[in-house]
Amino acid sequence: MNPLHSCPRHLFSVGILLGVLGAVSAVTAVAVEGPSTPAVAGESSTASAVPARCPLKPSSAIPSGDAWAFSETGPPSTPHPGITSSYTHGRGTWTGGRGGGTICSEDSAPARPSHNLVLTVSGSARISPGITRLGRLGTGLVLNMTVAASDDQACPAGTRGTVTMFASYYQGHHDSVRLHFTSACAGYDYTFLGSALYALIAKDGHQVNSA
Numbered sequence: 372m373n374p375l376h377s378c379p380r381h382l383f384s385v386g387i388l389l390g391v392l393g394a395v396s397a398v399t400a401v402a403v404e405g406p407s408t409p410a411v412a413g414e415s416s417t418a419s420a421v422p423a424r425c426p427l428k429p430s431s432a433i434p435s436g437d438a439w440a441f442s443e444t445g446p447p448s449t450p451h452p453g454i455t456s457s458y459t460h461g462r463g464t465w466t467g468g469r470g471g472g473t474i475c476s477e478d479s480a481p482a483r484p485s486h487n488l489v490l491t492v493s494g495s496a497r498i499s500p501g502i503t504r505l506g507r508l509g510t511g512l513v514l515n516m517t518v519a520a521s522d523d524q525a526c527p528a529g530t531r532g533t534v535t536m537f538a539s540y541y542q543g544h545h546d547s548v549r550l551h552f553t554s555a556c557a558g559y560d561y562t563f564l565g566s567a568l569y570a571l572i573a574k575d576g577h578q579v580n581s582a
Contacts, residue, residue: 425475425489427460433576437466439512441536441548441570446478447561454478459548459563461534463492463514465572470496470514474534476550476559488559489520492534498572500579502537505547505564509539510572510579518556526556538570540578546570 434440440462446454456479463472474490494515502511518530532552539545548563548570572579 425473425477425487427462427473427475430462434462434573435575437464438573439463439465439470439472439514439536439571441546441563441568443548443563443568445563445565445567448564449560449562451558451561454480457561459550459561461490461492465496465498465512465514468496470494472514473519474516474550476561486523486526487521488518488523488526488556490516490532490534491519492516498579498582500581504537505539505545507539507545508541509537509546512536512538512572516550518552526552526559530555532556536570536572538572538578544569 440460442460444458446457457477459474459476461472461474463470465471470492472492474488474492476488476490477485478487479485492514496515497513499511499513501508503509504511512535514534514536516532516534518526518528518532521528530552532550535547535549535551537547544566546564546568548568550559550561552559
């Protein structure tokens with residue numbers, strides 16, 4: 372039996388995921404809009420640069436076509452000393468081998484102001500259905516991204532990177548999302564795992580079993 376129809380895992384999680392994205396993005400006024408300013412000698416790289424706002428709008432609709440989305444409401448799974456809370460979320464498309472969309476990230480730490488990034492997804496997209504990660508069968512997706520806005524002077528706008536997603540098949544979710552940047556933003560090389568992460572890689576609201 373085709374696992375696409377044998378289990379509604381992604382149809383179910385799409386609604387939950389987009390509901391979470393919509394609800395949280397409606398109440399978080401993320402301070403990121405426009406490029407960061409260059410660092411000034413003697414100025415702390417943790418100082419706020421240009422105020423801005425995350426452009427993601429609330430949505431509870433199940434996306435049509437080739438879609439991706441994720442929501443993480445906890446700090447990274449990889450070690451990042453000082454970060455006490457984090458909200459990272461995004462959504463977009465992977466149609467015809469090309470990716471599109473937006474990712475927003477907000478980190479908080481007691482010893483400094485919150486840091487916020489807005490990432491634009493564009494360029495090639497590599498889809499890998501039927502792979503095994505974390506001991507689970509699912510679909511992988513690699514997308515290219517660029518820092519569109521930042522209030523962290525140590526991570527300037529224009530920095531490039533990739534986001535690697537894995538969405539597991541069937542009931543439950545054992546997903547992963549990895550953000551990787553070139554050296555300027557290496558401090559934001561985060562890996563997210565665990566029950567607080569919901570990832571979606573879908574075709575017309577269903578899990579992807581073939582490219």
